[in-house]
Amino acid sequence: xxxNSEFVKFDKVDxxxxxxxxxxxxxxxxxSEGEFIxxxxxxxxxxxxxxxxxxxxETPTNGEIYLDSNPISNIPPHKRGIGMVFQNYALFPHMTVxxxxxxxxxxxxxxxxxxxxxxxxxxxxxxxxGFENRMPGQLSGGQQQRVAVARALVFxxxxxxxxxxxxxxxxxxxxxxxxxxxxxxxxxxVTVVYVTHDQGEALTMSNRIAVFNDGKVQQLSSPDxxxxxxxxxxxxxxxxxxxxxxxxxxxISNGKCKVKLKEGEIVANPxxxxxxxxxxxxxxxxxxxxxNPSQKMDNNYKGKIEEVIYHGDHTRxxxxxxxxxxxxxxxxxxxxxxxxxxxxxxxxxxxxxxxxALDPK
Amino acid sequence: xxxxxxxxLTTDGIPLExxxxxxxxxxxxKAFLLxxxxxxxxxxxxxxxIGEMLFRSVDDRMVTNMLPKTFKAMEKxxxxxxxxxEVFEAFYLDYKFLVExxxxxxxxxxxxxxxNGFKSILKKLQRKMKKFEQGNYKEQIMNVxxxxxxxxxxxxxxxxxxxxxxxxxxxxxxxxxxxxGKISQVSEDRRVHRIxxxxxxxxxxxxxxxxxxxxxxxxxxxxxxPMKYSNLLMICVLLPFWTSLLVRxxxxxILLQQQGIVNDFFxxxxxxxxxxxxxMMYNKTGTYxxxxxxxxxxxxxxxxxxxxxxSPSLMRAGKSLGGTPFVAFWKVYFPLTIPGIxxxxxxxxxxxxxxxxxxxxxxxxxxTLISNQIAFHMKSTLDWSFASAxxxxxxxxxxxxxxxxxxxxxxxxxxxx
Numbered sequence: 001x002x003x004n005s006e007f008v009k010f011d012k013v014d015x016x017x018x019x020x021x022x023x024x025x026x027x028x029x030x031x032s033e034g035e036f037i038x039x040x041x042x043x044x045x046x047x048x049x050x051x052x053x054x055x056x057x058e059t060p061t062n063g064e065i066y067l068d069s070n071p072i073s074n075i076p077p078h079k080r081g082i083g084m085v086f087q088n089y090a091l092f093p094h095m096t097v098x099x100x101x102x103x104x105x106x107x108x109x110x111x112x113x114x115x116x117x118x119x120x121x122x123x124x125x126x127x128x129x130g131f132e133n134r135m136p137g138q139l140s141g142g143q144q145q146r147v148a149v150a151r152a153l154v155f156x157x158x159x160x161x162x163x164x165x166x167x168x169x170x171x172x173x174x175x176x177x178x179x180x181x182x183x184x185x186x187x188x189x190v191t192v193v194y195v196t197h198d199q200g201e202a203l204t205m206s207n208r209i210a211v212f213n214d215g216k217v218q219q220l221s222s223p224d225x226x227x228x229x230x231x232x233x234x235x236x237x238x239x240x241x242x243x244x245x246x247x248x249x250x251x252i253s254n255g256k257c258k259v260k261l262k263e264g265e266i267v268a269n270p271x272x273x274x275x276x277x278x279x280x281x282x283x284x285x286x287x288x289x290x291x292n293p294s295q296k297m298d299n300n301y302k303g304k305i306e307e308v309i310y311h312g313d314h315t316r317x318x319x320x321x322x323x324x325x326x327x328x329x330x331x332x333x334x335x336x337x338x339x340x341x342x343x344x345x346x347x348x349x350x351x352x353x354x355x356x357a358l359d360p361k
Numbered sequence: 362x363x364x365x366x367x368x369x370l371t372t373d374g375i376p377l378e379x380x381x382x383x384x385x386x387x388x389x390x391k392a393f394l395l396x397x398x399x400x401x402x403x404x405x406x407x408x409x410x411i412g413e414m415l416f417r418s419v420d421d422r423m424v425t426n427m428l429p430k431t432f433k434a435m436e437k438x439x440x441x442x443x444x445x446x447e448v449f450e451a452f453y454l455d456y457k458f459l460v461e462x463x464x465x466x467x468x469x470x471x472x473x474x475x476x477n478g479f480k481s482i483l484k485k486l487q488r489k490m491k492k493f494e495q496g497n498y499k500e501q502i503m504n505v506x507x508x509x510x511x512x513x514x515x516x517x518x519x520x521x522x523x524x525x526x527x528x529x530x531x532x533x534x535x536x537x538x539x540x541x542g543k544i545s546q547v548s549e550d551r552r553v554h555r556i557x558x559x560x561x562x563x564x565x566x567x568x569x570x571x572x573x574x575x576x577x578x579x580x581x582x583x584x585x586x587p588m589k590y591s592n593l594l595m596i597c598v599l600l601p602f603w604t605s606l607l608v609r610x611x612x613x614x615i616l617l618q619q620q621g622i623v624n625d626f627f628x629x630x631x632x633x634x635x636x637x638x639x640x641m642m643y644n645k646t647g648t649y650x651x652x653x654x655x656x657x658x659x660x661x662x663x664x665x666x667x668x669x670x671x672s673p674s675l676m677r678a679g680k681s682l683g684g685t686p687f688v689a690f691w692k693v694y695f696p697l698t699i700p701g702i703x704x705x706x707x708x709x710x711x712x713x714x715x716x717x718x719x720x721x722x723x724x725x726x727x728x729t730l731i732s733n734q735i736a737f738h739m740k741s742t743l744d745w746s747f748a749s750a751x752x753x754x755x756x757x758x759x760x761x762x763x764x765x766x767x768x769x770x771x772x773x774x775x776x777x778x
Contacts, residue, residue, distance in 0.1 A: 055681055077680040078689070090678035094696045103692070104682035155683065 007033040013063035025215040038194045038202040041212030083152030083160040091136040098132035104155040122150040142173045159191045233358040236283040245282040263323035268355040279360035286330045288354040297349035418749035424521040428455045432522045449499040476517040482506040529750035561730040565713035571653045572660040580664035613651040617642040643725025660705040667701030
């Protein structure tokens with residue numbers, strides 16, 4: 001069976017609540033069958049609105065959403081067959097765990113035996129066997145979360161939507177739940193559309209990530225590409241840490257460009273700049289700049305250490321490089337780096353391919 | 362734990378338990394002092410009057426104290442035939458004392474409750490008594506009026522002998538203790554109270570249902586609308602609340618009377634003819650309409666406060682899991698509002714069962730309730746013990762309803778806010 005690469009399709013979708021501001025602008029997004037896709041973005045970027053349109057609680061102002069090639073804008077939520085995990089779990093507080101899980105099966109007129117079997121299976125999937133008769137109020141946050149996931153999956157929906165499902169959990173639990181959800185996704189192969197504003201969560205869980213800002217998808221690509229090769233300065237800024245230099249392109253040739261800064265000049269990788277004279281923001285990941293590297297690199301500068309912050313496994317060092325006093329370095333905690341002391345001046349280098357010249361801020 | 366377990370001491374050597382108790386005692390006293398004024402207020406204004414009411418409804422010492430000699434003499438009387446001269450003499454002496462004290466009128470009132478016709482013969486006796494000669498009082502009294510020769514009247518006096526009586530309760534149920542001491546019903550044309558009790562229950566029940574049916578959608582709207590609209594709507598709901606009860610009832614009188622606005626409207630749209638405008642006031646209809654409107658906020662508020670706490674994502678979850686909007690409502694939303702429904706219904710029912718002003722003004726003859734009867738006896742007949750008895754029966758009824766509710770739904774399920 002070939003997988004449908006346009007299993008869920010947003011086709012030129014616009015959404016406005018008040019007729020003045022577009023919350024979602026001209027959204028085109030294809031989600032393939034069995035994919036784990038994450039909508040990532042700051043609050044108010046339109047990601048949750050997209051999810052609600054897919055679930056059927058909001059209607060697109062313009063454009064159409066297709067599920068398995070069928071337009072679904074006029075289908076009410078209960079006929080879409082899409083599972084959903086809500087931010088606050090939305091477990092029915094007056095029903096036991098069993099009744100919660102049986103609810104979607106009962107409304108589908110599944111036989112009693114079949115319901116028992118499916119509920120059992122779903123509960124063992126989230127390792128909550130034996131909790132059938134508990135009320136949601138008697139469960140911990142993590143357990144409620146698992147029940148919510150089990151409930152969204154128990155009726156074998158084609159697509160499961162998750163709206164910041166881990167937002168209310170503490171850090172450790174959140175991390176273990178991330179793996180758990182990822183494993184469940186891998187084992188049953190359901191299509192998952194996941195919404196979060198936590199980039200770490202997005203990077204660890206997804207096949208692909210759609211970064212939302214200002215009602216638009218800024219970049220849609222795999223986690224590694226998103227991190228390594230952001231295509232604009234918003235994505236570079238939003239995903240991970242990055243050091244930036246503002247400047248003007250003075251020369252473009254052979255896939256490299258020279259960028260003139262206020263103080264000095266750097267060689268960068270032209271991504272969003274086309275010609276001489278373009279303003280640009282150059283972005284370098286902290287771990288791509290090295291101290292006294294063994295190989296030769298095409299950017300070599302001196303930097304004065306302004307601040308040293310100890311993080312256990314690594315040390316964060318704030319430098320003053322080329323007039324940028326916010327330049328961050330991540331130095332692994334090893335015996336080599338003993339000359340990292342406040343006030344020292346050190347040599348740092350990076351490859352021009354890692355210095356991405358993006359659109360100006 | 363064994364008794365040998367070492368006692369934990371505080372640093373200054375006092376056992377920990379003792380010093381904890383000491384520390385907590387201070388807080389307890391402080392807390393009690395804060396609630397003491399309210400406690401006192403409740404005792405004075407609520408518990409004491411109810412106790413007084415209970416006592417008054419069964420208290421029958423008034424007659425006992427007015428006719429001490431008579432009742433002493435009556436102890437030996439079997440009540441079958443006319444009492445002996447001894448009883449007549451004792452009665453004469455008691456009554457003579459009351460006449461001198463000028464309190465004989467009270468006796469007349471009290472005995473008249475027991476049996477009609479006492480008032481006039483006691484008055485006549487008072488007039489003729491001045492010329493009574495010593496001895497043979499039986500004959501002299503019986504000569505005053507022929508009723509004094511009727512054994513029924515003497516039995517009626519004897520029935521008032523005990524210190525306590527439950528005759529008021531029987532009377533409220535249209536029953537009485539007849540001459541043989543058996544409880545029987547009053548004649549059919551005089552059974553007024555039972556009709557009133559049933560009507561009170563019926564009106565309270567249907568007003569509760571009507572309030573519920575109307576309040577549920579309003580409360581839901583209030584709970585789901587955006588703040589700026591819901592505040593306005595809330596004010597609309599509460600506005601009648603802030604208006605005097607009397608003004609609201611009066612406005613219903615203006616609206617509902619036969620030449621009133623509602624009737625005018627019905628005629629105008631051709632629903633009814635000009636000649637046969639329906640009577641919507643001074644009957645049950647008027648009571649229903651006015652009471653439902655007045656009690657509506659008491660249903661809306663508990664429902665609203667419960668609905669406000671129900672996350673909208675629950676309904677969404679219900680729908681996304683495949684429930685039709687109706688199923689999501691019925692299986693998810695409705696069960697969660699039951700605490701509010703319980704609180705609202707209980708509140709409205711209890712208020713309705715004791716409602717007074719509205720039925721008094723718009724109820725007419727067929728729309729008055731038991732509370733109007735209570736008020737009537739408080740103000741007009743001055744039979745306070747009867748009013749107390751009915752009031753207590755009403756209170757008991759409310760407690761019974763509360764008990765049934767507790768058995769069915771559980772009181773801990775009530776949510777008022």
